[in-house]
Amino acid sequence: MSALDVRRETLGALAAAIAAKALVVWWLAQSGADFALGQYVAGAAFVSQLEGRPDAMLMLACLLPQAIFVFLACDFVPAGLTTQASCAMPRLGTRTAWTARRTLTLAALCLDYVLAGNAAAALVLALTDAGGLPAGALSTFAASLPLELLASLILTLLANLAALWIDAVVSAALVLGVHAAALMGLAYAPLAAAVPVVPWLPSARAVLAWHDAAGMDVAGSCALLAVLGLLAALALARSVARCDIL
Structure with a gap:
C-alpha cells in the first residue's frame, strides 16, 4: 500500500524519525536501560510528579522523534493535491476516494514509523544492557505501541488538515506546539491538579505512564x-472536497 504513492521525501521522513528515536533511546540509556524504558517508552518523563522535578530538556527529547515525523509528513495530502490529484481523481471517481486512499497510505506510514522505531529502540536497549532487554520491556512496548500509533496518526492528520489552509511548516508547528504544551503543562502541574484533567486531554491519553498515575484503562x-x-480523517476528507486544485 505505502509504496503506491509515497514520495521519496516522505520515506526520508520515516527514516529520519526512526533514526532520531534510536538516538534518543541511546542517549537516555547512558543513564541505564531501565531509565530509558521508563522515561521514554512508558512516558514517565511527562509524569515527573511521581519521581521529582520536571525536566524540560528530557521531555523535548522524548517528543523529538514524533515531531520529526509529523513535520516531514505534514504536507502529504496537500502536496498530493497539486502533484497527483488531477490525474488520480478521475480514475478513482471522487475526491473522497482519493483522500481515503491517501489517508490509508499515511496511516501505513505511521504504522511503519511506530513498528520500526520501537524495534530500533528495543535493539538499542538490548545492546546497552548486557543482560538483554530490561524486565518488563516487552509488556511496556506492547502497551505503549497502540497509544503511540494512534497519537502519531492524529497529529499527522491534524497537521495535514491545517496545511490545506495555511503553510505546512506553520501547521505542523501549531499542532505539535499544542501537543507539547499540554504534556509539559501537566508535568509542571501538581499531581492532585493534573490527575482530574488527564482523562480529558488526548495528548495525555497517549502517555502510558499517565494511565498508572491517573488510573486510566489503556x-x-x-x-x-x-x-x-476517525473524526480527524473525516474532517480532512471534507476539507479536501472543498479545496480548489490549482
Whole structure:
C-alpha cells in the first residue's frame, strides 16, 4: 500500500524519525536501560510528579522523534493535491476516494514509523544492557505501541488538515506546539491538579505512564484515540472536497 504513492521525501521522513528515536533511546540509556524504558517508552518523563522535578530538556527529547515525523509528513495530502490529484481523481471517481486512499497510505506510514522505531529502540536497549532487554520491556512496548500509533496518526492528520489552509511548516508547528504544551503543562502541574484533567486531554491519553498515575484503562484510551483519529480523517476528507486544485 505505502509504496503506491509515497514520495521519496516522505520515506526520508520515516527514516529520519526512526533514526532520531534510536538516538534518543541511546542517549537516555547512558543513564541505564531501565531509565530509558521508563522515561521514554512508558512516558514517565511527562509524569515527573511521581519521581521529582520536571525536566524540560528530557521531555523535548522524548517528543523529538514524533515531531520529526509529523513535520516531514505534514504536507502529504496537500502536496498530493497539486502533484497527483488531477490525474488520480478521475480514475478513482471522487475526491473522497482519493483522500481515503491517501489517508490509508499515511496511516501505513505511521504504522511503519511506530513498528520500526520501537524495534530500533528495543535493539538499542538490548545492546546497552548486557543482560538483554530490561524486565518488563516487552509488556511496556506492547502497551505503549497502540497509544503511540494512534497519537502519531492524529497529529499527522491534524497537521495535514491545517496545511490545506495555511503553510505546512506553520501547521505542523501549531499542532505539535499544542501537543507539547499540554504534556509539559501537566508535568509542571501538581499531581492532585493534573490527575482530574488527564482523562480529558488526548495528548495525555497517549502517555502510558499517565494511565498508572491517573488510573486510566489503556484499552479505553485506544478506543477514544481511534474515534478522534476517525473524526480527524473525516474532517480532512471534507476539507479536501472543498479545496480548489490549482
